[in-house]
Amino acid sequence: MQIILTRHGQVEGIDPPRFRGRMELELTSVGHQQATALAKAVARQFQPDAVVTSPRKRCQATGAEVARECGILTQVQEGFDDFDYGQWQWKTHAEVEAEFPEELERWQRVPQWMQFPAGESLQAVALRTTDALRALFARHRGQTVVLVAHDSVNRVILMQALDLPLSAYWRIQQEPCCINLLTFDANMQMRVLRLNDAAHLHDLN
Secondary structure, eight states, X not given: OEEEEEEOOOBTTTTTTBOOTTOOOOBOHHHHHHHHHHHHHHHXXXXXXXXXXXXXXXXXXXXXHHHHHHTOOEEEOGGGOOOOOGGGTTOBHHHHHHHOHHHHXXXXXXXXXXXXTTSOBHHHHHHHHHHXXXXXXXXXXXXXXXXXXXXXXXXXXXXXXXXXXXXXXXXXXXXXXXXXXXXXXXXXXXXXXXXXEOGGGGGGO
């Protein structure tokens, strides 16, 4: 199986940053342009069999652009939903620092030890994304799938593919509508062939 792993297009709360998580956010005008550019790049470079997205609207909207351009169907898979930030959701970094200074420092320095108040840990995200990848592999063995997810989810998937510990979370960058290319052999051994490729978006800058 081959996965074209991407992040949704631009939404409010990326810049300046907020803890978006499970908030339902629409793509901005730039986000729609990024999704269109992504769709054209995917159609030009690959022949995907399906598009799978997180249940968040921003991922479904991005995936719909790819599906339209490639003439294929989309599916939603709950296991690829964004991080549950609990009490931090939609707060700015300044707001979190004022209310949870020790926890914010822990998240920034040792993310593997962070449990968001009333939310998830990285271990929980890793567990559910692994389950979701197993289910994806079972359904689409031998196919090429476009997976539209989130910054945090993509980082966790890529850390697993690269055999990196969860402490490496901040070492991986994911731009909106970037392309990561992963392959899986019959034993689900993963290889990363491309990482955070955003060349198709250069004309939008």
